[in-house]
Amino acid sequence: MTGRFAIDIETVSPTLDRYEKPPDFGDPQYFELLAVVLGYESPTGNQETEMLFRTADSAADELALCGRVAEWIDAREGDRYLTYGGESFDRPQLLGRLERARAACDGDAGAASRLARLLEDELAHDDVQPDAWDAFGGYTRLEDACGRVGIEPEETRWAAYEHGIDLDEVRPSKYRGFRKVLNADVPVFGERYVALADAGATETLTFRALRDLLDHYGREDIVHLFDLADARPFDGD
Numbered sequence: 043m044t045g046r047f048a049i050d051i052e053t054v055s056p057t058l059d060r061y062e063k064p065p066d067f068g069d070p071q072y073f074e075l076l077a078v079v080l081g082y083e084s085p086t087g088n089q090e091t092e093m094l095f096r097t098a099d100s101a102a103d104e105l106a107l108c109g110r111v112a113e114w115i116d117a118r119e120g121d122r123y124l125t126y127g128g129e130s131f132d133r134p135q136l137l138g139r140l141e142r143a144r145a146a147c148d149g150d151a152g153a154a155s156r157l158a159r160l161l162e163d164e165l166a167h168d169d170v171q172p173d174a175w176d177a178f179g180g181y182t183r184l185e186d187a188c189g190r191v192g193i194e195p196e197e198t199r200w201a202a203y204e205h206g207i208d209l210d211e212v213r214p215s216k217y218r219g220f221r222k223v224l225n226a227d228v229p230v231f232g233e234r235y236v237a238l239a240d241a242g243a244t245e246t247l248t249f250r251a252l253r254d255l256l257d258h259y260g261r262e263d264i265v266h267l268f269d270l271a272d273a274r275p276f277d278g279d
Contacts, residue, residue, distance in 0.1 A: 043085045044085060044119050045083055045119050046083050046121070046122050046123065046124065046168075046268070047080065047081060047082050047122070047165070048080070048082075048083075048124040048125070048264050048267040048268060049080060049136075050079040050125065050132060050260065050264045050267075051075060051077070051078050052076045052077045052228055052256065053073040053076055054074050054233045054236065055074070055229050057071075060212060061214050067131065068130070070134070070135055070138030070141075073135055074104060075104050075107055075136070076095070076232040076235070076236065076256070077093050077095045077232075077256065078107065078136070079092075079261060079263060081264045081265065082118050082120065083268050084118075089268060093261060094107060094111060095107075095256075096236050096239065098239060099240040100240075104139060104143040105143035108136070108139075108153070108154035108157045109153030109157070110153075112153050112154065112156040112160060115165075116160075120165065122166035122167070123165050123166075123167060123168070124169075124170060124268065124271050125167065125171075125267075126171045126174075126263075126270075127169065127171040128167065129172075133161060136161065137162070140157060168271065170271050170274070171184075171187075174276060176276075176278070177277065178276065188270055191276065193269055195266055196262055197222040198222060198223040198259040198262060199223075200222070200223045200255065201221065203251040203252070203254055203255040205231065205234070205248055205251040206251075207231065209230070212230060223255065228256070228259065231255060231256055234248075235249070235252040
């Protein structure tokens, strides 16, 4: 018996306007990695999570992030990884951003290439989303799928952190009034986070608040995935 992983990515889209939808969600040119959220469940059931962030605004740093993800996985024994929607987004975007970063810089791509081998060849991929959509209806979000099986993720309340961004001033009207952080809000926080990291402003209150907010949001996306996967077969009634 061996362990299993869970993987989720958070992205930014600096070439697009705030809340602008990319023309093609499958094209990595419209995204950059902000962070990779990782979970691990050991054969005895012990679980751990970690969110690995970008540290600079450069292709070399994006490549280095992919290398750190590979090293994190290699430090643990497992034979498969869980995602929610990873077949259509997380996996191709992670691999696509790896390739773009490798082509754009002269950094050591050895560890990053190791990640590609892990995701494509060495670890089996178990995407929980298709089973959830079959049972609960197409476009069922992760948090809603969790709720259908009695799992209650904790909301990330954007006003609880001193990041200096009033979302209701920058959100489109259809998103205003939500107290929780939405997936569409992540690039707003993430692009500010990367800019501060790149400027070396990592000791500021704003930077720490952004990191805490993003860390909470990211881990809530991954921490329940093991239990959701084990709740299959889902009852759609």
